[in-house]
Amino acid sequence: MFEELSLHILDIAMNSLAANASKIEISVLENHQRDWLILRVRDNGRGMDAAALHRVLHHRATTKTLRKKNIGLGVALLRQTSEMCGGHFHIRSAPGQGTSVTASMRLSHIDRPALGDLNSSILAICAANPKVDVRLHYRTDKNQYHFSSHELAPKGESCP
Amino acid sequence: MTIKDLIGCLQAELLTGSADTQVCGCYAGDLLSDVLASAKPDVLWITIQVHRNVVSVASMKDISTVLITRGRKLDSQTIAEAEQSGVTVLSTPLSSYEAAGKLWETGLR
Amino acid sequence: MNLEQLKQLKNKAQKQIALRESGKKYRVVVSMGTSGIAAGAREVMKTMLDEMEKRGIESVEVAVTGEIGMVDAEPVVRIEEAGGEKTTYAKVNPEVARKIVVEHLEKGKKVESVAVGKVKEQE
Numbered sequence: 438m439f440e441e442l443s444l445h446i447l448d449i450a451m452n453s454l455a456a457n458a459s460k461i462e463i464s465v466l467e468n469h470q471r472d473w474l475i476l477r478v479r480d481n482g483r484g485m486d487a488a489a490l491h492r493v494l495h496h497r498a499t500t501k502t503l504r505k506k507n508i509g510l511g512v513a514l515l516r517q518t519s520e521m522c523g524g525h526f527h528i529r530s531a532p533g534q535g536t537s538v539t540a541s542m543r544l545s546h547i548d549r550p551a552l553g554d555l556n557s558s559i560l561a562i563c564a565a566n567p568k569v570d571v572r573l574h575y576r577t578d579k580n581q582y583h584f585s586s587h588e589l590a591p592k593g594e595s596c597p
Numbered sequence: 598m599t600i601k602d603l604i605g606c607l608q609a610e611l612l613t614g615s616a617d618t619q620v621c622g623c624y625a626g627d628l629l630s631d632v633l634a635s636a637k638p639d640v641l642w643i644t645i646q647v648h649r650n651v652v653s654v655a656s657m658k659d660i661s662t663v664l665i666t667r668g669r670k671l672d673s674q675t676i677a678e679a680e681q682s683g684v685t686v687l688s689t690p691l692s693s694y695e696a697a698g699k700l701w702e703t704g705l706r
Numbered sequence: 707m708n709l710e711q712l713k714q715l716k717n718k719a720q721k722q723i724a725l726r727e728s729g730k731k732y733r734v735v736v737s738m739g740t741s742g743i744a745a746g747a748r749e750v751m752k753t754m755l756d757e758m759e760k761r762g763i764e765s766v767e768v769a770v771t772g773e774i775g776m777v778d779a780e781p782v783v784r785i786e787e788a789g790g791e792k793t794t795y796a797k798v799n800p801e802v803a804r805k806i807v808v809e810h811l812e813k814g815k816k817v818e819s820v821a822v823g824k825v826k827e828q829e
Contacts, residue, residue: 438650439630439744448743455772510653511740514629517648556715557752561738563719564751565770575712582712589720630744634780657741657777 438518441553442476445518448511449478449538450562454569456482456536461562464574465552467544473524474544474552476515479537485530494528515540522546559584598705600662600685603641606699607689609664613676614685618661623705625697629654636660641700643693649675656682666693721759722768731765732811733786739773745780746799753800754783757807766811779822785810795820 439445446463453461458480466475485493493509494516515538516526524542542549555573562571563586573584601616603609624636625643629650636642638659644651647669655663662685665671670688671679679686689696736742736751751768758766776782779796783806786792793816795806802820809815 438628440628444630444743444748447738447748448740451738451740451743451770451772510650510657511743513650513653514740517629517650521648554748554752556711556718557748559715560718560722560755561736561748561751561770564722564736564768565738565772567723573712573715580709582709584712584715584719586719589716589723633741633777634745638778 438514438521438550440550442474442518442550443553443555443558445511445515445540446476446478446555447558447561449515450480450558450571451565452511453478453480453482453536454562454565456480456484458482458535458569460570460572462572462574463559465555465576467577469544469578472544473541474549475539475541477537477539479535481535484532484534484536486532490528490530512538518542518550522549559586598703600641600687603700603703604687606703607664607687607691607696609687609689612665612671612686612688613680614662614683618685620662620705623697623700624660625693627693632660633658641705643696643700645669645693647671647675649678651675652678652682652684655679655684661685662687664689664696666691666696718755722755730767731788733767733769734811735769735771735784735786737772737774737776737780737782737784738770739775739780741773741777742780742782745797747781749800750781750783750798750803753803754807757804758811761807761812763807763811785816794822796822 450461460481462479464477493512519526519540519542522542523546527539530536559571559573571586575582598620600618620639620641622637622640623643624640626632627644627646632642633654636658639661641662641664642655642660643664643666645666647665651663652675665688668690671686734754736747738747755768774782781798783795783798784792805817809817
């Protein structure tokens with residue numbers, strides 16, 4: 438697991454880039470009323486077939502080659518964080534249909550890492566491939582914030 | 598040092614692997630990203646974590662032995678993965694602090 | 707993370723784009739795979755961007771690459787020069803990152819004590 442959730446987000450998004458995504462949508466939803474925090478990273482990359490998805494979910498770094506490719510470890514770490522914090526983990530992918538990773542966790546769980554420096558994570562993803570449209574949708578019970586690297590203009594901001 | 602020399606003072610049980618496994622140092626940590634970043638090869642890793650990611654991280658870092666503290670155990674699937682990955686796993690009833698203390702006394706660094 | 711902090715994101719992203727569009731003397735590539743992130747690569751990148759901004763250094767593009775498989779050398783930063791020369795720095799922390807910006811990017815002097823190798827490509 439990582440110390441901050443924003444590091445998990447960065448890590449998963451790097452997988453999206455490796456899958457040649459041209460659009461990455463990141464959403465962070467904080468529901469204080471129901472005590473849930475939901476992270477989602479969705480991309481339009483090449484996607485994985487059932488065998489590849491299975492390999493990612495059952496990540497094993499037993500050889501040096503696998504270590505180098507290392508696509509699954511980050512997914513396994515996020516799944517661990519999510520499950521340790523009373524949440525659920527879900528990954529959906531199909532060839533040509535992109536990949537969607539969803540991790541939920543109890544907002545108030547004592548082991549839940551802080552969201553952390555989300556800005557730096559988004560900036561790093563943008564720096565990785567400037568042609569990719571990186572979108573962030575952040576929502577709490579009262580506020581929401583949208584960011585799109587292609588548009589570079591926040592939309593739909595609302596404040597209490 | 599071999600695991601054989603340490604099993605006694607740690608009151609440890611060998612869950613998988615060989616008692617002849619060599620270790621040349623120790624690392625204590627429960628945050629996997631920290632261990633991923635900082636542990637050296639061939640160390641004995643002291644942790645309370647029992648998630649299967651422990652085996653992945655140990656394998657990636659060439660950590661020879663994992664010592665699970667507070668009497669916790671790995672599930673059978675994780676033990677099988679440890680065996681496949683060549684990672685030796687011990688379990689001790691001691692806390693991480695006590696285990697680290699005992700290991701420090703042996704001169705392992 | 708609060709809304710006020712998030713609002714700075716657009717500002718920072720625009721500055722990053724401006725850097726890319728100017729003539730580049732150097733390209734900084736930070737390795738950002740799982741082991742890089744675990745070792746603090748994001749903080750290294752942030753420190754370099756902040757230091758460059760502080761010093762008004764504009765002829766540098768900052769890029770990010772995926773897993774390079776050097777789990778014991780992370781964080782790894784590679785400096786690529788317009789002439790083709792490449793210098794790789796290993797185990798970079800924020801303090802070393804700052805030094806790389808000041809010595810290598812601003813003054814053109816490699817930080818030999820941290821550099822692990824350089825490759826010059828013939829045109």
